[in-house]
Amino acid sequence: MPKPIRYLLFAVVFALLAYNSVYFRKLDEVKAGAAAFDAAGYAEDFWGKKLIPGLSKAVDLNALTAQLKTEKDKAFEQYSHALGIGNIRYFLVKGQGIVADVSENEVSVKLIGAGEGAGNVRIATEYIFGNAVRDASGAIDINAFTNSMDFNNVSAEINELIREKVVPPFKSKVKKGDRVTFHGAIELNREHLQLNNIEIIPVSLQIEQP
């Protein structure tokens, strides 16, 4: 094939690909179309209208762990939420326990009603990161967001609310021997289930001092 025709063909293919690959808009029009997203406001709204009312549907942690040991698939199907199809899934849980230890980063709790030999659970009080609470609720649809940054910012703001509203009043009072009622989110790996090292990202914490 002669070189000019080859170059012409190449140029046509390139132009076709480019035309079907990208599109251009004025940035201010795009931004106006998708009004600046207020992640903090969204998180506040979500917290008050969906998350806290949704805590009534949280599964009891003792019951969940018992079911996970006998009917793992059913338990995951019934109570877990996650984005995509990975093995990491999130549960909204509740429970009561006696504080076994208080450290800088977490509070270790022995669950009331847990069987003999059951390990303590850990309530995170310092490192509140990740998407556990956002995803465990199952109440946020990612398709409602125009971009992933907004979606991730919601998670960051929810974690910030936990750090500001939930943890400080709890952390300032809690001590060994206290009876604690908690609601929160946990992360479990469906394929490699570890039930002896559960960390709870708290949403609600109450202390009943003896």
Place this chain on the structure above:
Amino acid sequence: MPIAYSRKNFARFQSLIALFLLCLALSVLSDKFLSFSNLWNVMRQISVNICISVGMTLIVLTAGIDLSVGSVLALCGAITAGLLKNGIELPSQNLYIGFTVLGAILAGGLTGSALGAFNGWAITRFNVPPFVATLAMLTVARGLTMLWTGGFPISGLGDTFLFIGTGWFLGIPVPVWISIVVVALAVFLTDKTRIGRYIYAIGGNESASRLSGINVNRVKIIVYTIAGALAAVGGIMVTSRLDSAQPNAGISYELDSIAAVVIGGTSLSGGRGSILGTVQGAIIIGVLNNGLVLLNVSPFWQQVVKGLVILLAVIIDKSNGKNE
């Protein structure tokens, strides 16, 4: 003579025999293994490793190695997802560049090709051992992935894009079709083209190839570029299947890929091996991974078993080399 003949035949079919025995054992040990849904799931997962391993085979045939494929896979998946979801904003120009699914996929593919080409260039231009150059790229690409994603997954990529990783065409999962096309093109490249013969020649004896007029550096750069592009294909498939670009995707994929190549009979010293052998190796690794999960083997033991299988494959490869 008959002993030598039968030994040669055994060497040719050893990975097929291993695969058959593995499937037989798993079908006895787990009633889920032979289920339709499990087998298609395995095929979907294997498709990614096949794409990466085909590229790895071309590199290993030239007596090279590429440790960066897992990180390149993650970066290309993230670039594709990021462009598709967020586009590019140029505030100084008041311009927003949006990407269609085609555009995002091309950008991901070009990124993989460019990183592969850079690997090849660094190896040939500065005479850096492939192990070191691609190890450096492993870190660079992972760091770039973290920078691009901010450490967060990029999710919600739309139904059209999801079709690549989760769709079906003519009753077969789309990723399987993609891997079939990749394998067919690679077989054609290695068996029917001049550059395919050069790849074997360079792996067999690089100095002799250079003296006989082969542009060794050019061939190596092409091979690493192809491997980078195929890692990108794998990244796009993984991202589509999960509807999410994960910043830590692809970790240790290079090991599965090298394992597939070695188990498939390609010599790590170059010049000997085949694409179809690698496909068999990738299927063995995929079935082994699946079987260990079905049998509830601890993930820590899974790594031990996979490591031992790779070691065994290399020992058998060495033994075959001696016999030849």
